Amino acid sequence: MTEMTTTYENLGNFRTKEKNQETGKAALPILCRVLSWTHLLLFSAGLSLLLLLLAVAYIGSQSRGLSQKVTSLESTMKEREQVLKTRLSEVTEHVQQLGKQLKALECQLDSLRTKGSSTACCPSPWLQHGGSCYWFSQAQKSWAEADRACQLENAHLVVVNSLDEQKFIEAHKGPVATWMGLTDQNGPWRWVDGTDLNSGFQNWSPEQPDNWHGHGLGGGEDCAQFTSDGLWNDDACQRPYRWVCETDLAKESLAT
DSSP states (O other): OHHHHHHHHHHHHHHHHHHHHHHHHHHHHHHHHHHHHHHHHHHHHHHHHHHHHHHHHHHHHHHHHHHHHHHHHHHHHHHHHHHHHHHHHHHHHHHHHHHHHHHHHHHHHHHHHTTSOOOOOOOTTOEEETTEEEEEOSSOBOHHHHHHHHHHTTOEEOOOOSHHHHHHHHHHHOSSOEEEEEEOTTSSOEETTSOBGGGSOOOBOTTOOOOOOTTSSSSOOOEEEEOTTSOEEEEOTTSOBEEEEEEEOOGGGGOO
């Protein structure tokens, strides 16, 4: 009986070992699969990080390249801008010379019409008075634009030297505000030809100039204009008004 009991126990132990071995064998593939997924995840994470680093490096190189291109483009644009400014200056000078030649031709035609008179003349539609020629605009511009327009005609904004000249301008400008060549933008009031205002004729409206700041255009009033009745008034240089150009009548200034 004892021997049978011993045999039964040995048989039980053997079966238990077999089950344990089978359980170990079953757990091994699961562990392998877990380790495989872990390695795969680590590999994927590493690969993603590598790709990210490569992308950052590529973007950085592209950014540096783009920055260099922008810098190069800016340099090119500045060079072209300077070239255009130079060409504009040359064209402006050429236009002025053409205007001067045109005036000479018109005066020569007038001379032929008057049978060879040697008297100096003002080309049409300029008007003569004293020793100057005057041109009265119909358009409106700011003071700076009007000044530039006169320069393109080899002239300057009108400089009023006498009451006689003042009356001539009043008779032709009409009852409208009109710019003259008087400004204090660069210091005291001076004419555009450099003449000091205090040394010559003046025709200010009462209590003018007053450098009024309440017009809402910024700054004060630094440019002079003829009012509708001909009196002088300081005004904001940005305002658009008609203007009067003046140039010398001297015949040699109109010669080719």
